[in-house]
Amino acid sequence: MEDSGNDQKTLKSIIIVFSYHHHNTEKIARAIAGVLGAPVKTPQQVTPGELAEYDLVGFGSGVYSATFGRPILALADSLPQSAGKRAFLFSTYGAPGFVANREFIEKNHAEMRRKLEVKGYRMVGGFGCAGWNTNSFLKYFGGLNKGRPDENDLKNAGAFAREMREKAGAQGT
Numbered sequence: 001m002e003d004s005g006n007d008q009k010t011l012k013s014i015i016i017v018f019s020y021h022h023h024n025t026e027k028i029a030r031a032i033a034g035v036l037g038a039p040v041k042t043p044q045q046v047t048p049g050e051l052a053e054y055d056l057v058g059f060g061s062g063v064y065s066a067t068f069g070r071p072i073l074a075l076a077d078s079l080p081q082s083a084g085k086r087a088f089l090f091s092t093y094g095a096p097g098f099v100a101n102r103e104f105i106e107k108n109h110a111e112m113r114r115k116l117e118v119k120g121y122r123m124v125g126g127f128g129c130a131g132w133n134t135n136s137f138l139k140y141f142g143g144l145n146k147g148r149p150d151e152n153d154l155k156n157a158g159a160f161a162r163e164m165r166e167k168a169g170a171q172g173t
């Protein structure tokens with residue numbers, strides 16, 4: 001896959017995503033993966049040991065009850081110690097825009113982040129954007145954030161991926 005890259009040594013990257021509600025987070029995963037030239041897998045499609053092959057791992061999930069989905073949290077718990085590996089997080093949330101500031105995104109990432117840090121991952125950054133939400137009673141009103149993620153969200157996700165590649169590359173492989 002094309003890597004519009006820099007002269008840093010190519011980082012071997014992989015994206016793991018849990019996304020089931022409207023596949024919102026999967027769209028973000030694919031935008032990030034396109035920039036990094038990385039495969040996209042679900043938590044069920046990887047074995048914990050396999051991740052040792054990668055310099056940079058992106059973990060993404062829809063936000064469910066203010067945290068990442070169970071299967072991806074369970075994957076983090078099952079990982080071996082990975083001293084110095086780089087990771088980043090990304091998510092889509094269903095809350096309306098006025099609620100969703102940086103602090104809100106970081107709160108949703110906190111449990112996953114902690115689990116990875118315990119396993120020795122160095123966190124390079126985090127990204128969050130709105131995703132269509134028809135959970136529970138919202139379905140009767142057409143849901144929240146209809147049409148999200150949109151083109152602009154995908155563009156922002158691509159820019160985030162370039163930033164992650166630069167930051168991780170600057171830390172050396």
Ligand SMILES: Cc1cc2nc3c(=O)[nH]c(=O)nc-3n(C[C@H](O)[C@H](O)[C@H](O)COP(=O)(O)O)c2cc1C
Pocket residue numbers: 018019020021022023024025026061062063064065066067092093094095130131132133134135
């Ligand atoms: C069971 C469930 C729980 C959810 N809990 C939250 C929540 O706590 N906060 C929030 O902002 N959005 C919440 N949402 C909305 C999702 O985060 C949002 O729709 C997201 O884009 C779904 O991602 P996905 O399509 O990749 O699964 C919830 C959705 C579902 C289905």
